[in-house]
Amino acid sequence: MTKKMKLSDLTEMLKDLDVEALEGVNIEGDIEFDVSGVGLDPNLSYALGYEAAQVSLHIANIAKLLGYPVDQLFGASMGAVGQEAPSAEGIAAKTGLSELASSSFEVSPVKEWTHTIEEVTLGATSSDGGSRGNTITLGGENALPYYFDAEMPHRNYVTMDVFDLPISMAKSVRTNYEDVMDDPAEWAKKVVNEYNADMVTIHLVSTDPNIEDTSAKEASKVVEDVLQAVDVPLVIGGSGNPDKDPEVLEKAAEVAEGERALLASASLNLDYERIAKAATDHGHAILSWTQLEINAQKELNRKLMTQCNVPRDSILMDPTTAALGYGLDYAYTNMERIRLAGLTGDDELTFPMSSGTTNAWGARESWMKESPIQNDSDWGPREYRGPIWEISTGLALALAGNDLFMMMHPTSVQVLKEATQSLFGTKEAEDIDISNWIGAEV
Amino acid sequence: MKINSPLQAYKYLPGDNCGICGESTCMAFASRLIERSAELTDCEPILRDDQKKNFENLQELLRPEIREVDIGVGDKAVTIGGDDVLYRHKLTFFNKTVLTYDVWDTMDENDLAERVDHIENFQKFYVGQFLNADAIAIRSVSDEPSQFSETVKKVMEKTNLPIVLCSFNPEVLRAGLEVSSDRNPLIYAANKDNWQEVADIANDYGVPVTLFAPGDLDLLKSMALTFTKMGMENLVLDPGTYPTGTQLRNTFNNFIKLRRAGINGDREIAFPLMSVPLTSWLVYEDTVNASYWETVLACTFIIKYGDIMLLHSTEPYAMLPELHMRDTIYTDPRKPVMVDPGVYEVGSPTADSPVIITTNFALTYYTVESDLASNDIDCYLAAIDTEGIGVEAAVAGGQLTASKIKKGLEESEFDLKEQTNHKTLVLPGLAARLQGDVEDETGANVVIGPADSGRIPGWMDKNWPPSTE
Ligand code: SF4
Numbered sequence: 001m002t003k004k005m006k007l008s009d010l011t012e013m014l015k016d017l018d019v020e021a022l023e024g025v026n027i028e029g030d031i032e033f034d035v036s037g038v039g040l041d042p043n044l045s046y047a048l049g050y051e052a053a054q055v056s057l058h059i060a061n062i063a064k065l066l067g068y069p070v071d072q073l074f075g076a077s078m079g080a081v082g083q084e085a086p087s088a089e090g091i092a093a094k095t096g097l098s099e100l101a102s103s104s105f106e107v108s109p110v111k112e113w114t115h116t117i118e119e120v121t122l123g124a125t126s127s128d129g130g131s132r133g134n135t136i137t138l139g140g141e142n143a144l145p146y147y148f149d150a151e152m153p154h155r156n157y158v159t160m161d162v163f164d165l166p167i168s169m170a171k172s173v174r175t176n177y178e179d180v181m182d183d184p185a186e187w188a189k190k191v192v193n194e195y196n197a198d199m200v201t202i203h204l205v206s207t208d209p210n211i212e213d214t215s216a217k218e219a220s221k222v223v224e225d226v227l228q229a230v231d232v233p234l235v236i237g238g239s240g241n242p243d244k245d246p247e248v249l250e251k252a253a254e255v256a257e258g259e260r261a262l263l264a265s266a267s268l269n270l271d272y273e274r275i276a277k278a279a280t281d282h283g284h285a286i287l288s289w290t291q292l293e294i295n296a297q298k299e300l301n302r303k304l305m306t307q308c309n310v311p312r313d314s315i316l317m318d319p320t321t322a323a324l325g326y327g328l329d330y331a332y333t334n335m336e337r338i339r340l341a342g343l344t345g346d347d348e349l350t351f352p353m354s355s356g357t358t359n360a361w362g363a364r365e366s367w368m369k370e371s372p373i374q375n376d377s378d379w380g381p382r383e384y385r386g387p388i389w390e391i392s393t394g395l396a397l398a399l400a401g402n403d404l405f406m407m408m409h410p411t412s413v414q415v416l417k418e419a420t421q422s423l424f425g426t427k428e429a430e431d432i433d434i435s436n437w438i439g440a441e442v
Numbered sequence: 443m444k445i446n447s448p449l450q451a452y453k454y455l456p457g458d459n460c461g462i463c464g465e466s467t468c469m470a471f472a473s474r475l476i477e478r479s480a481e482l483t484d485c486e487p488i489l490r491d492d493q494k495k496n497f498e499n500l501q502e503l504l505r506p507e508i509r510e511v512d513i514g515v516g517d518k519a520v521t522i523g524g525d526d527v528l529y530r531h532k533l534t535f536f537n538k539t540v541l542t543y544d545v546w547d548t549m550d551e552n553d554l555a556e557r558v559d560h561i562e563n564f565q566k567f568y569v570g571q572f573l574n575a576d577a578i579a580i581r582s583v584s585d586e587p588s589q590f591s592e593t594v595k596k597v598m599e600k601t602n603l604p605i606v607l608c609s610f611n612p613e614v615l616r617a618g619l620e621v622s623s624d625r626n627p628l629i630y631a632a633n634k635d636n637w638q639e640v641a642d643i644a645n646d647y648g649v650p651v652t653l654f655a656p657g658d659l660d661l662l663k664s665m666a667l668t669f670t671k672m673g674m675e676n677l678v679l680d681p682g683t684y685p686t687g688t689q690l691r692n693t694f695n696n697f698i699k700l701r702r703a704g705i706n707g708d709r710e711i712a713f714p715l716m717s718v719p720l721t722s723w724l725v726y727e728d729t730v731n732a733s734y735w736e737t738v739l740a741c742t743f744i745i746k747y748g749d750i751m752l753l754h755s756t757e758p759y760a761m762l763p764e765l766h767m768r769d770t771i772y773t774d775p776r777k778p779v780m781v782d783p784g785v786y787e788v789g790s791p792t793a794d795s796p797v798i799i800t801t802n803f804a805l806t807y808y809t810v811e812s813d814l815a816s817n818d819i820d821c822y823l824a825a826i827d828t829e830g831i832g833v834e835a836a837v838a839g840g841q842l843t844a845s846k847i848k849k850g851l852e853e854s855e856f857d858l859k860e861q862t863n864h865k866t867l868v869l870p871g872l873a874a875r876l877q878g879d880v881e882d883e884t885g886a887n888v889v890i891g892p893a894d895s896g897r898i899p900g901w902m903d904k905n906w907p908p909s910t911e
Binding site: 240328 | 565572585608685718738754760763803899
């Protein structure tokens with residue numbers, strides 16, 4: 001269907017199309033170009049018009065090279081004013097619009113977000129009968145995090161893990177703690193002073209009957225040591241053994257009386273009443289932990305409030321963190337649904353949230369030397385993979401509404417703080433001009 | 443889409459209940475349409491002339507709120523946009539974020555070839571398939587049309603991945619398109635200075651075009667409206683990705699505002715969104731810092747509404763989390779997450795092969811299965827019904843217990859005494875605390891495997907066959 005045309009043929013054809021621009025122009029020469037199919041349909045004539053304009057432009061450029069004032073000629077014949085003759089491309093423009101359509105962008109805030117997430121304050125200073133240097137308030141949101149709809153009153157906070165005995169951990173985490181692993185108080189100092197932790201979580205893992213079966217009393221001494229060593233608010237965690245934890249947390253709550261710690265955790269598969277009572281008796285907050293199930297979360301919160309009389313300002317939720325690649329899709333969506341339910345008025349879910357972001361270190365991508373799968377591409381050095389796994393897991397949950405992050409690696413803490421505080425709006429940085437980013441030599 | 447109940451769609455269907463669409467009734471088909479798991483064109487009768495009006499009306503009602511734009515041709519072509527919801531649990535997100543890694547026209551030939559190979563071939567096994575990068579962006583750093591088109595040609599010789607041509611210089615874009623327009627590349631970008639010329643180019647070649655209005659949503663909307671008026675609908679909007687500080691906060695909110703307005707029915711800006719985490723490299727110089735921050739930006743905008751993004755770091759520690767985050771957010775939350783409980787054969791197990799216990803959480807199961815299969819380990823793999831919960835959580839939550847394991851083996855009629863010589867079960871390392879119970883309950887010899895199935899090969903060398911008393 002393709003046939004070669006000469007410009008003269010084109011002129012001939014265009015006569016019939018009532019195209020005035022080329023009338024009386026007699027082009028001779030041997031410039032040839034291809035046209036697929038010949039007819040007078042509008043698309044084709046448009047295309048031909050375009051080709052003609054291109055050719056005239058080309059020829060005009062030749063004329064220009066020869067010294068002829070083409071711009072003035074075109075400027076005059078095409079109605080341009082004064083010296084502001086349109087550029088060559090401008091003449092070729094056939095898309096027809098020379099000005100941007102004027103329009104302004106508008107979008108309204110979400111009307112359904114009518115409820116405020118509870119504010120929960122952790123830590124107590126001397127004026128409130130404690131010995132912490134500062135308190136930390138979580139929650140208070142009226143919108144999804146960092147959204148323009150409503151100001152977010154408090155930034156995200158990070159509490160770093162400390163264990164009461166040396167536990168096995170990924171190599172790139174361990175190298176940071178080798179010098180303090182035998183001493184929880186020193187460990188706590190290190191994360192606060194060197195790694196900028198907002199809070200410390202002391203995990204009393206040695207109390208597990210399958211580990212060392214340390215007595216609750218013995219374990220509570222470690223809590224006292226850590227309270228002495230640092231003056232940030234504390235999270236006190238058990239070993240995760242459902243039979244032993246109530247007793248361990250009870251004793252720990254007692255020795256930490258007045259410090260308004262967070263007891264971790266109450267769950268449906270242990271004696272949550274005992275833990276709740278320990279919290280209310282000694283003025284602590286309680287972490288309500290469920291496993292990726294929004295209805296279970298409602299149920300436990302309800303029980304804590306109605307059956308155990310835990311005040312609303314003393315409940316934090318941990319709806320479970322699954323690592324990137326290991327169920328983060330559930331963890332993310334579960335948190336997002338919980339937060340949206342809270343904002344739209346489900347008062348069994350209007351509580352701030354906490355994430356065991358440390359779980360990211362269970363993902364093999366964060367600690368394994370190389371991929372066990374033979375056809376995988378090289379995973380690269382694991383010391384870089386681990387922290388970014390913890391960061392991206394935490395960041396996703398920050399966007400789902402999580403308030404407090406329990407973390408392990410100093411680099412992860414630093415980068416996650418940088419990211420969440422930038423989105424929160426308190427990180428000043430030099431303005432960057434991105435208007436010409438394409439040409440950047442990177 | 444404009445309707446949300448099957449009844450509203452049913453009204454327009456022929457009512458033949460003929461089953462050609464694969465559903466037994468029109469009502470069932472209507473439900474699939476609302477779930478967006480079927481195409482209206484699957485119903486043949488509605489394509490008849492006398493149904494034309496119904497077809498057109500319903501098609502219009504079903505159209506996704508955010509327009510879809512195709513980039514590339516052939517197998518590797520991608521579609522972006524097409525979303526109907528702001529939160530994935532409300533339906534699902536469609537058309538995963540297209541991860542595009544860059545090359546540039548000042549690279550030397552070998553580096554270019556190597557980088558294209560790396561981008562195209564990078565792969566990570568995950569739940570039964572490989573995760574991969576999707577596209578290549580070619581940046582004009584030289585600002586020379588001929589140098590750019592040479593680079594485009596070289597990239598095209600090496601790969602069929604979709605390409606994005608990046609320059610603010612219309613001459614350069616045109617040169618690139620002259621050699622690549624048959625690949626339907628996306629061009630980047632029209633801005634407030636060059637939009638007329640870029641509009642002409644996009645129109646001439648009929649390719650999708652990105653509109654770039656950093657930090658200015660009014661301008662972005664004006665440009666979108668202008669291009670639409672000129673008859674172009676394959677538009678991608680880039681509101682600018684400022685990498686740091688309060689500029690980043692504003693960027694984040696621009697993405698949210700644009701997508702919210704689009705989903706809520708502002709057709710003028712209901713186009714796919716482009717994010718450029720590559721701007722991290724305008725701030726950080728060293729590779730690790732720049733890659734880390736680029737990954738932070740990528741994750742943020744994969745989650746919040748970026749439909750295509752341009753990235754620079756090809757370090758595995760950046761690509762792995764990016765690929766996984768994209769998969770995380772675009773996994774259909776309506777899909778079942780469990781495999782059927784039962785004892786599965788991996789390879790060709792014999793009476794001397796191990797019997798390995800795991801859960802029926804799809805992710806756990808497929809991870810273990812691929813670790814075994816890719817290391818040529820013949821065995822029986824028992825997926826115990828833990829209600830789709832992974833090993834560690836199921837042990838803590840009581841969904842993985844000795845009696846569940848016993849029940850699982852019995853129900854799939856697997857007889858350890860008959861079918862093996864060793865009468866041994868291998869428990870996951872994370873379920874070690876069940877060892878005694880399982881021995882009592884099943885009478886089997888129980889050994890503890892590694893905490894991660896990736897270590898089964900090394901574990902097998904040391905621990906298999908099990909020592910018998
Ligand atoms: S093909 Fe069309 S007419 Fe036939 S059952 Fe399906 S929806 Fe109904």
